Amino acid sequence: MNEYRYDNQTVQGFILSAIFWGVVGIVIGLLISIQLWAPAANLAPWLTYGRLRPVHTNGLAFGLGVGAIFGLFYYIVMRLCRRPLVFPRLARLHLWLFNAIIAAAAVSLLAGKTQSLEYAELEWPLDVAIVVIWVMFAVNVFATVIKRKEEQMYVSLWYVLATVVAVAILYVVNNASVPAGLWKSYHAYAGVNSANVQWWYGHNAVGFIFTTPILAMFYYFLPKTTGLPIYSHRLSIVSFWSLIFAYLWTGAHHLVYTPLPDWIQTLAIVFTLFLIAPSWGSVVNGYYTVGADWSKMRTNYLTKFFVLGITFYGLQTVQGPTQALRVVSQLIHFTDWVPGHVHMGTMGWVTMTICASIYYVIPRIHGTEIYSEKIANAHFWLVLVGQLLFSITMWITGIQQGALWKVQNADGSLKYSFMDGLVKNYPYWHTRTLAGIVFAVGMLLFVYNVLKTIQKGKALQASPPSPAPAAA
Amino acid sequence: MSEIPDTAEAMENEETAHRLPLGWLVLFFGLIAWGVVYLWLYTPALGGWSQAGAYEKAAQAQQAQ
Numbered sequence: 110m111n112e113y114r115y116d117n118q119t120v121q122g123f124i125l126s127a128i129f130w131g132v133v134g135i136v137i138g139l140l141i142s143i144q145l146w147a148p149a150a151n152l153a154p155w156l157t158y159g160r161l162r163p164v165h166t167n168g169l170a171f172g173l174g175v176g177a178i179f180g181l182f183y184y185i186v187m188r189l190c191r192r193p194l195v196f197p198r199l200a201r202l203h204l205w206l207f208n209a210i211i212a213a214a215a216v217s218l219l220a221g222k223t224q225s226l227e228y229a230e231l232e233w234p235l236d237v238a239i240v241v242i243w244v245m246f247a248v249n250v251f252a253t254v255i256k257r258k259e260e261q262m263y264v265s266l267w268y269v270l271a272t273v274v275a276v277a278i279l280y281v282v283n284n285a286s287v288p289a290g291l292w293k294s295y296h297a298y299a300g301v302n303s304a305n306v307q308w309w310y311g312h313n314a315v316g317f318i319f320t321t322p323i324l325a326m327f328y329y330f331l332p333k334t335t336g337l338p339i340y341s342h343r344l345s346i347v348s349f350w351s352l353i354f355a356y357l358w359t360g361a362h363h364l365v366y367t368p369l370p371d372w373i374q375t376l377a378i379v380f381t382l383f384l385i386a387p388s389w390g391s392v393v394n395g396y397y398t399v400g401a402d403w404s405k406m407r408t409n410y411l412t413k414f415f416v417l418g419i420t421f422y423g424l425q426t427v428q429g430p431t432q433a434l435r436v437v438s439q440l441i442h443f444t445d446w447v448p449g450h451v452h453m454g455t456m457g458w459v460t461m462t463i464c465a466s467i468y469y470v471i472p473r474i475h476g477t478e479i480y481s482e483k484i485a486n487a488h489f490w491l492v493l494v495g496q497l498l499f500s501i502t503m504w505i506t507g508i509q510q511g512a513l514w515k516v517q518n519a520d521g522s523l524k525y526s527f528m529d530g531l532v533k534n535y536p537y538w539h540t541r542t543l544a545g546i547v548f549a550v551g552m553l554l555f556v557y558n559v560l561k562t563i564q565k566g567k568a569l570q571a572s573p574p575s576p577a578p579a580a581a
Numbered sequence: 582m583s584e585i586p587d588t589a590e591a592m593e594n595e596e597t598a599h600r601l602p603l604g605w606l607v608l609f610f611g612l613i614a615w616g617v618v619y620l621w622l623y624t625p626a627l628g629g630w631s632q633a634g635a636y637e638k639a640a641q642a643q644q645a646q
Contacts, residue, residue, distance in 0.1 A: 386605070
């Protein structure tokens with residue numbers, strides 16, 4: 110067990126960093142949700158909606174999401190390869206650089222430095238730094254997999270490797286730009302090509318940050334927590350390869366009804382709809398796995414996190430492809446339906462699965478049990494209610510917005526002004542802030558529970574109890 | 582509770598390891614078939630539909646009223 114101690118501390122460092130950036134990102138999310146209905150809450154120029162919104166998205170996707178991915182991937186890779194990391198000190202350096210970059214990223218965005226590409230806002234010096242730490246990460250993961258002591262590769266490892274490779278390619282290609290000063294650059298592609306590359310990247314950020322790494326966690330931690338082996342190895346592998354094959358073609362569905370050539374849009378829509386199959390392969394596999402013994406929902410507090418997580422993944426992967434269809438896109442594109450969709454995925458699937466994985470890992474690292482299952486259960490219900498309230502209100506007001514925008518007078522002019530639509534959003538935007546508060550309270554309970562568990566583990570280490578703790 | 586060891590064999594259910602559910606296979610191949618049809622219908626060089634053409638048609642229908 111001791112040979113893992115240094116690496117486990119690195120894993121915990123990533124988890125705590127992810128939690129820290131998660132809290133920052135959620136608080137900013139609450140603030141910008143208020144700014145939408147209370148303009149006075151905008152403090153120009155640093156704390157305006159326009160600057161805070163990318164801090165919210167980058168902070169949560171890259172701070173919380175990628176931070177958790179780094180930590181949990183190192184953990185999963187070590188377990189499934191049955192050996193410590195090949196380069197433990199490199200991983201520790203990776204941890205410190207990661208936090209420095211996220212901090213610098215937040216400051217640069219607050220200062221208004223942006224490439225003006227969604228989810229690729231960070232300017233080129235930060236892009237270079239991100240590529241450096243990604244290479245450090247990739248070297249460690251690949252070296253450990255190559256030098257593994259377990260011959261067979263479980264499906265989670267395939268998802269890990271796909272994430273490492275795909276994110277590297279996506280990030281480098283879309284962030285290729287021509288610098289025009291230290292904090293200013295121009296995209297390497299122009300016009301429609303720029304949009305096409307940007308959304309190829311943008312949608313695959315969803316694919317390779319919010320999907321493949323979270324599936325790696327799901328496939329690993331679901332059997333570990335429940336004691337139930339995965340239903341079908343073949344289904345998991347067929348789903349993996351078809352997901353990887355299809356995902357990279359789908360980005361242009363963000364550009365339906367634009368000057369992008371019709372055939373590219375149509376091809377993207379076809380691949381997007383096909384994605385339902387591999388996505389649901391994992392959903393079916395998850396359900397059948399727990400289906401072997403549904404009493405685990407009662408007897409193991411973490412099972413419901415994974416089951417609800419994969420349920421929202423299932424809903425997300427039907428709703429998303431549906432949105433790609435031209436007839437649906439022309440109603441909901443550019444409306445508040447879209448943040449409703451995104452937050453079902455991020456709050457319902459990604460965060461739910463990451464939290465459950467952390468609940469599993471932290472006690473294992475310290476050879477103890479979770480501080481309080483009761484608090485974990487309260488956390489579960491609060492984030493579930495908060496997320497549902499958020500998504501559903503946004504879907505309602507999104508459809509309302511889209512419908513209002515389409516109404517025409519007899520002469521073909523638009524019936525409703527911008528203000529008409531805006532005013533009708535207010536009750537839903539108020540409700541969203543309320544939903545965000547409920548979700549944030551749930552997440553604070555999670556943070557408290559994790560910190561208390563670590564404290565408990567440290568106390569245990571200081572004065573080991575007489576009976577040997579359960580082997581981790 | 583006894584935990585599953587970290588080996589691929591132990592993590593996978595042996596009895597159902599090679600199963601692909603029938604309903605899922607129908608979904609898989611159904612979506613491919615749908616995709617072929619949709620691709621044909623909405624690609625200008627194949628089925629003849631185009632974004633601009635659809636717009637023209639809708640605008641003319643509006644004018645005719």
